[in-house]
Amino acid sequence: MFGRQATLHSRASSDAREGYEQRLGHILAAACGAIARLGYERASMRAVAKATGVSLAGLYHYFDSKEKMLFLIQFRTFSALHQNLLEKLHGVMDSEEQLRVMIRAHLSYFAANMDALKVCSHELDTLSGSAYEQTRDIRREYYALTRSIIERLLDAHAPGASLDRHVLTMSLFGTLNWLYRWYDPAGGPSVATVSNQIASQFLHGIYHLADTADGAAANARGLPRDASQAAARTP
Amino acid sequence: MFGRQATLHSRASSDAREGYEQRLGHILAAACGAIARLGYERASMRAVAKATGVSLAGLYHYFDSKEKMLFLIQFRTFSALHQNLLEKLHGVMDSEEQLRVMIRAHLSYFAANMDALKVCSHELDTLSGSAYEQTRDIRREYYALTRSIIERLLDAHAPGASLDRHVLTMSLFGTLNWLYRWYDPAGGPSVATVSNQIASQFLHGIYHLADTADGAAANARGLPRDASQAAARTP
DNA sequence: GATTTAATCGAACGAACGTTCGATCGCCAT
DNA sequence: ATGGCGATCGAACGTTCGTTCGATTAAATC
Numbered sequence: 001m002f003g004r005q006a007t008l009h010s011r012a013s014s015d016a017r018e019g020y021e022q023r024l025g026h027i028l029a030a031a032c033g034a035i036a037r038l039g040y041e042r043a044s045m046r047a048v049a050k051a052t053g054v055s056l057a058g059l060y061h062y063f064d065s066k067e068k069m070l071f072l073i074q075f076r077t078f079s080a081l082h083q084n085l086l087e088k089l090h091g092v093m094d095s096e097e098q099l100r101v102m103i104r105a106h107l108s109y110f111a112a113n114m115d116a117l118k119v120c121s122h123e124l125d126t127l128s129g130s131a132y133e134q135t136r137d138i139r140r141e142y143y144a145l146t147r148s149i150i151e152r153l154l155d156a157h158a159p160g161a162s163l164d165r166h167v168l169t170m171s172l173f174g175t176l177n178w179l180y181r182w183y184d185p186a187g188g189p190s191v192a193t194v195s196n197q198i199a200s201q202f203l204h205g206i207y208h209l210a211d212t213a214d215g216a217a218a219n220a221r222g223l224p225r226d227a228s229q230a231a232a233r234t235p
Numbered sequence: 236m237f238g239r240q241a242t243l244h245s246r247a248s249s250d251a252r253e254g255y256e257q258r259l260g261h262i263l264a265a266a267c268g269a270i271a272r273l274g275y276e277r278a279s280m281r282a283v284a285k286a287t288g289v290s291l292a293g294l295y296h297y298f299d300s301k302e303k304m305l306f307l308i309q310f311r312t313f314s315a316l317h318q319n320l321l322e323k324l325h326g327v328m329d330s331e332e333q334l335r336v337m338i339r340a341h342l343s344y345f346a347a348n349m350d351a352l353k354v355c356s357h358e359l360d361t362l363s364g365s366a367y368e369q370t371r372d373i374r375r376e377y378y379a380l381t382r383s384i385i386e387r388l389l390d391a392h393a394p395g396a397s398l399d400r401h402v403l404t405m406s407l408f409g410t411l412n413w414l415y416r417w418y419d420p421a422g423g424p425s426v427a428t429v430s431n432q433i434a435s436q437f438l439h440g441i442y443h444l445a446d447t448a449d450g451a452a453a454n455a456r457g458l459p460r461d462a463s464q465a466a467a468r469t470p
Numbered sequence: 471g472a473t474t475t476a477a478t479c480g481a482a483c484g485a486a487c488g489t490t491c492g493a494t495c496g497c498c499a500t
Numbered sequence: 501a502t503g504g505c506g507a508t509c510g511a512a513c514g515t516t517c518g519t520t521c522g523a524t525t526a527a528a529t530c
Contacts, residue, residue, distance in 0.1 A: 020476090020477095023477095039276065039360075039361070041274065041276030041277060042276060044516080044517065044518085045517080045518060045519085046516090046517080046518095054478080054479095055478065055479050055480075056479085056480090056518095056519090057478075057479060057480075057481090057519085057520080057521090058477075058478050058479065060518095060519075060520080061476085061477060061478070064519095065518075065519080066517095066518065066519090122357075124416070125274075126274070163432060163436075164424050164428070164429070164432060166423075167424065167429055167432055167433070168432070168436070170413065170416075170417045170418070171410045171433060171436070173413065174409045174410040174411070174412070174413025174414070174416075175406045175409040175410055175413075176409070177409070177413055177416075178405065178408065178409030178410075178412055178413055179409070181359070181405075181409075181412075182405045183405070188401075189399050189402065193399070194399070194402055197398060197399060197402055197403070198402070198406060200440070201398075201403070201406070201437070201440035201441065202436070202440060203440075204439065204440050204442075204443035205435070205436035205437060205438075205439050205440030205443075206436065207439075207443060208439035208440075208442065208443045255506095255507095258507095279486075279487065279488085280487080280488060280489085281486090281487080281488095289508080289509095290508065290509050290510075291488095291489090291509085291510090292489085292490080292491090292508075292509060292510075292511090293507075293508050293509065295488095295489075295490085296506085296507060296508070299489095300488080300489080301487095301488065301489090
């Protein structure tokens with residue numbers, strides 16, 4: 001599946017593997033930049049080759065196809081994003097603090113890997129087949145983790161609120177995944193500032209709804225409300 | 236610039252113009268569906284031709300190029316979205332109600348024109364040159380209108396809150412523009428339900444921040460906060 | 471030192487794309 | 501009738517794309 005098999009028989013081949021991983025990382029980073037700037041379809045393999053210094057044919061030593069290249073980028077980024085969150089969540093018990101950590105971790109990762117996160121936010125439906133399913137599964141893990149935090153948050157602070165939890169979770173993801181369209185960590189408020197503002201507004205938006213009656217009074221305003229089930233699709 | 240000049244000299248040519256507009260609308264709707272499903276680059280002119288019944292060459296009677304076709308879709312959609320909001324805002328004076336109207340109008344329009352709004356949310360950077368600038372200008376009007384509502388809202392209900400208003404506005408747009416990725420008006424909570432929940436959470440997220448001290452106490456949590464200026468880019 | 475294997479490249483292939491060309495058909499005004 | 505024009509089409513053109521092929525060099529294995 002990947003370009004090369006591991007041949008871990010000697011120290012020499014271990015060094016070679018390190019060099020291989022390093023060059024692969026360099027190529028993927030350049031590809032990431034091109035796709036972030038031009039979009040997947042417009043970013044030609046020739047442009048990626050130019051950006052890396054490797055020849056066009058040389059790229060195909062590292063992956064079988066352009067689609068596999070995108071898969072590697074997305075799979076690695078989503079995995080790292082998820083792993084990063086799990087680590088930062090370690091030892092944090094309070095659900096409010098967990099949500100603050102989640103938002104801060106997401107923004108930090110975005111600030112440090114803007115190209116990669118843009119490609120992951122914008123090219124969500126580009127892959128197909130099993131490559132799509134694999135990245136979708138990681139995304140679902142990330143979604144499920146975030147949603148479980150929100151669930152505990154609601155159970156603890158707003159138990160009776162009539163809030164659709166899927167809508168709630170996707171609203172947050174909308175705010176976070178849209179960042180790549182406008183937020184420049186270098187030229188605006190700091191990551192900490194933006195994280196805190198988003199987290200505070202989100203949290204207090206929940207809390208205040210719990211305060212008013214059972215949340216329904218504030219939520220149902222002027223229009224009838226139906227208690228239909230959560231929407232079908234998950235990210 | 237457009238495919239045809241207006242020849243309004245007789246009733247006959249007026250009828251012809253109506254037929255022309257109708258066929259153009261039909262073609263754009265089909266193109267919209269293809270681009271929403273496949274993305275702009277993958278949606279070939281041959282696929283659009285198949286979807287409309289018109290021949291490949293016949294399409295070019297209605298626009299000079301594929302890019303102009305996308306421009307027509309985006310320009311018309313953004314204009315209608317903006318116009319629709321202005322109309323629904325007519326006579327509404329309370330800033331809170333204005334924001335609720337804005338969110339409800341956006342979701343209603345989305346529910347009625349899913350393909351078009353997906354194309355407008357996802358293909359924001361596809362156009363170039365003056366076509367890009369024209370659509371960007373309408374988007375900016377839409378942004379400015381929404382931001383002005385939020386500004387008045389803050390001045391009235393949370394005058395001292397240390398909230399970055401650009402971050403606030405873009406958070407809302409993130410939630411709204413991300414809808415196309417998950418919300419199916421046919422199979423989930425109603426437009427009214429989702430609108431109310433998003434609006435209520437957003438509004439109370441602001442109000443509660445105004446209640447606590449001057450908003451800074453709740454906002455600055457655990458991390459230092461800098462009072463840097465608003466981010467550079469607007470949508 | 472011989473042999474295998476990883477890494478790289480220039481050149482080319484076949485397909486798909488956006489676009490254009492020239493011709494045809496039907497309608498309206500002259 | 502006839503000339504002009506809007507509308508439409510099949511066929512083709514030139515370009516760009518992802519990918520493959522065969523050859524060449526460098527390094528590791530025996």
